[in-house]
Amino acid sequence: MAARIQNDLDTDEIRTFTLDRIGRGESCEILGIDDEMARITALRFGMSEGACISCVTRIPAGPVVVRSGRQEIAVGRSLAKRIAVRPLERGEH
Amino acid sequence: MSGSPHCHVPASGALREGVTTVVLAGNPNVGKSVVFNALTGNYVDVSNFPGTTVELTRGSQGGHDVVDTPGVYGVSSFNDEERVARDVILEADVVVNVVDAVHLERDLFLTLQLIDMGKPTVVALNMIDEARASGVAVDTDLLSDLLGVPVIETVAVRNQGIDELRAAIEHSRVGHGDPELDSSLIEMASRVGCRAEALLVLEADPAVAERHGIEPADSSSRDVIYLRRRDRVNDVVGHTVSHTTQGARFSTRLSAAMMAPLTGVPLLLLMLALMYKVFGEWVAGGVVGFLEQQLFAESIVPAVERAVSSVFAEGSAIFTILAGDFGVLTMVPTYLFGVILPLVSSFYFLLALLEDSGYLPRIAALTDRALSSIGLNGRAIIPLILGLGCVTMGTLTTRILGSKRERFIATALMAIAVPCSAQIAVIAALMAGVGPKYAAIYFGALIVIFVGVGTALGRLVPGTSTDLLIDLPNLRLPRLDNVLRKTFMKSYHFMKEVTVFFLLGALAISVLDITGVLVGVQELAVPLTVGWLGLPAEAATAFVMGLVRRDFGAAGFFTMNLSAAQLLVAMVTITLFVPCVASVMVIWKERGMGYVVGLFASSIGIAFLAGGLLARVLGVV
Numbered sequence: 001m002a003a004r005i006q007n008d009l010d011t012d013e014i015r016t017f018t019l020d021r022i023g024r025g026e027s028c029e030i031l032g033i034d035d036e037m038a039r040i041t042a043l044r045f046g047m048s049e050g051a052c053i054s055c056v057t058r059i060p061a062g063p064v065v066v067r068s069g070r071q072e073i074a075v076g077r078s079l080a081k082r083i084a085v086r087p088l089e090r091g092e093h
Numbered sequence: 094m095s096g097s098p099h100c101h102v103p104a105s106g107a108l109r110e111g112v113t114t115v116v117l118a119g120n121p122n123v124g125k126s127v128v129f130n131a132l133t134g135n136y137v138d139v140s141n142f143p144g145t146t147v148e149l150t151r152g153s154q155g156g157h158d159v160v161d162t163p164g165v166y167g168v169s170s171f172n173d174e175e176r177v178a179r180d181v182i183l184e185a186d187v188v189v190n191v192v193d194a195v196h197l198e199r200d201l202f203l204t205l206q207l208i209d210m211g212k213p214t215v216v217a218l219n220m221i222d223e224a225r226a227s228g229v230a231v232d233t234d235l236l237s238d239l240l241g242v243p244v245i246e247t248v249a250v251r252n253q254g255i256d257e258l259r260a261a262i263e264h265s266r267v268g269h270g271d272p273e274l275d276s277s278l279i280e281m282a283s284r285v286g287c288r289a290e291a292l293l294v295l296e297a298d299p300a301v302a303e304r305h306g307i308e309p310a311d312s313s314s315r316d317v318i319y320l321r322r323r324d325r326v327n328d329v330v331g332h333t334v335s336h337t338t339q340g341a342r343f344s345t346r347l348s349a350a351m352m353a354p355l356t357g358v359p360l361l362l363l364m365l366a367l368m369y370k371v372f373g374e375w376v377a378g379g380v381v382g383f384l385e386q387q388l389f390a391e392s393i394v395p396a397v398e399r400a401v402s403s404v405f406a407e408g409s410a411i412f413t414i415l416a417g418d419f420g421v422l423t424m425v426p427t428y429l430f431g432v433i434l435p436l437v438s439s440f441y442f443l444l445a446l447l448e449d450s451g452y453l454p455r456i457a458a459l460t461d462r463a464l465s466s467i468g469l470n471g472r473a474i475i476p477l478i479l480g481l482g483c484v485t486m487g488t489l490t491t492r493i494l495g496s497k498r499e500r501f502i503a504t505a506l507m508a509i510a511v512p513c514s515a516q517i518a519v520i521a522a523l524m525a526g527v528g529p530k531y532a533a534i535y536f537g538a539l540i541v542i543f544v545g546v547g548t549a550l551g552r553l554v555p556g557t558s559t560d561l562l563i564d565l566p567n568l569r570l571p572r573l574d575n576v577l578r579k580t581f582m583k584s585y586h587f588m589k590e591v592t593v594f595f596l597l598g599a600l601a602i603s604v605l606d607i608t609g610v611l612v613g614v615q616e617l618a619v620p621l622t623v624g625w626l627g628l629p630a631e632a633a634t635a636f637v638m639g640l641v642r643r644d645f646g647a648a649g650f651f652t653m654n655l656s657a658a659q660l661l662v663a664m665v666t667i668t669l670f671v672p673c674v675a676s677v678m679v680i681w682k683e684r685g686m687g688y689v690v691g692l693f694a695s696s697i698g699i700a701f702l703a704g705g706l707l708a709r710v711l712g713v714v
Contacts (some may be wrong), residue, residue, distance in 0.1 A: 046198035055484030062462035074458040
């Protein structure tokens with residue numbers, strides 16, 4: 001575990017993705033949303049920075065549909081590109 | 094019930110002195126209107142316009158005034174719904190906060206904000222049956238303790254828990270607010286007069302700050318408050334909600350299938366085909382065919398003509414006005430009750446099914462990609478579909494769009510290229526006899542123009558469009574009683590408005606006819622109608638009628654003997670022609686006079702250009 005955290009720190013640049021690159025069924029933690037209005041809306045939905053979400057489906061060239069708690073949320077593709085996430089390993093939460 | 098100090102809100106002014114105002118607040122799609130109806134019974138004062146989310150519904154219950162508010166995710170000033178809800182909530186003596194038991198992570202954000210505002214609150218934990226069915230267990234007593242306000246489990250659609258909710262209104266309490274906010278709230282409240290407004294000022298609400306002549310707090314102050322509130326919500330949910338099962342239910346799979354293009358597009362097409370079947374064939378063909386061609390044309394109209402002619406001589410001015418071609422006793426009821434009522438009510442029925450099932454936001458997700466190519470995002474599908482019902486309603490609903498640019502584009506597209514249900518009704522009735530080929534060309538031409546106008550606007554209109562970010566409500570089977578109530582309310586309001594326009598329009602056209610002005614207009618317009626479009630000279634009458642209402646305009650072609658190709662040219666032209674007076678007034682209010690002028694010029698230009706080109710392609714001219 002300690003080794004992996006160290007690994008995360010070492011390769012921080014590489015391991016930070018944006019939401020549009022998350023595959024179906026994968027989970028991630030939200031690090032930041034680069035759009036003020038979207039950040040507030042997402043926060044109200046329960047999708048705040050630090051929240052763990054999973055990808056329900058990806059519509060080709062269209063929105064990414066994520067699940068945050070019990071809530072499904074559709075995120076437009078270009079907004080998803082401005083949401084920084086950290087992919088979570090299976091079982092990590 | 095504890096009284097709360099009133100905030101001095103200039104906006105609504107409908108507050109009655111000495112009467113407790115109970116305000117319903119909640120997120121969209123939590124069953125707030127159903128709770129409202131269950132609480133207040135039948136006697137309600139409904140908004141003057143159907144389908145809009147911004148108008149308010151008022152009723153009374155146990156001597157209190159009850160006000161329903163538009164669904165919002167929080168109290169602030171980000172859009173019109175929020176501004177309306179904000180001012181009504183500020184005036185409230187008691188807030189009944191309706192929350193969806195399935196989505197407490199989302200809904201309790203508003204709840205805690207209401208509690209932080211210091212409003213005496215009761216929480217209606219609605220759809221508790223659905224939560225249980227999907228494996229969500231809520232510890233209601235603990236939730237009530239943590240929030241510090243009464244929490245009542247309800248299933249509003251079944252009237253369960255409503256009596257308890259009614260009783261709890263008398264025991265509403267100010268809940269446990271954010272303790273860290275206390276000192277700054279007390280200080281701000283001493284400047285603005287009440288805690289609720291103080292909170293909004295601290296949350297950087299520009300409108301509330303301005304009312305008190307205070308510089309609004311900057312957005313970082315709001316971010317701090319919001320983030321802490323989010324943490325509190327997560328904490329409350331963590332303590333009170335447990336998931337017993339998380340299996341992939343049928344609705345979860347259906348939801349995914351609705352949004353994946355491979356299955357979603359066929360599903361959408363299937364739904365449109367079904368709508369066409371119900372709308373175009375059963376209602377327009379069957380029901381309208383019977384009512385308009387048999388009941389009215391063969392029985393009612395001749396009877397009215399006989400009755401009127403027994404008093405006023407046939408050919409006299411009064412006879413023409415009452416029972417002539419545009420008679421207020423003949424043509425007006427024929428179209429109102431024989432054509433428009435059956436089609437509009439069936440449209441609202443289908444729309445209510447779509448709304449209540451939760452399919453609409455999924456269509457928004459599916460069509461996001463396509464709509465973003467014309468400068469919109471998936472959300473715009475909602476006003477566009479509503480525009481198919483009534484452009485006026487669609488235009489008002491453009492308020493949900495995130496930017497001025499999107500509202501500009503969506504309004505123009507609806508006004509130009511989206512026929513409204515009343516117009517479709519008349520067109521469907523007219524074209525029922527000419528075969529599917531012409532119907533296909535009609536819709537094809539509209540789609541080409543829709544995409545063309547959309548693409549041009551997407552390139553030309555300055556600004557940036559916002560991105561899609563919407564929550565998807567659970568899919569559920571719509572409840573027939575709820576669907577029927579919505580259908581009835583919306584159809585009733587629609588018909589009430591249409592009737593006035595049809596009566597005045599028919600009267601005006603008859604007067605123009607009697608005074609000979611109509612013939613003058615027809616002669617003037619000959620180069621356009623006969624020369625360019627290949628239609629008879631009387632077509633000018635229909636366009637004059639079209640200035641009043643689009644469906645009225647289309648109806649003007651009924652009495653002309655047109656060939657199938659001429660009919661198609663006429664229908665395409667009248668569809669693209671200017672929007673009706675009612676929607677022009679709304680567009681004027683929403684977008685300004687300059688916009689209306691531009692819209693008139695472009696819709697008339699596009700209508701005659703497309704009509705003339707089509708006439709040449711079809712060999713009419």
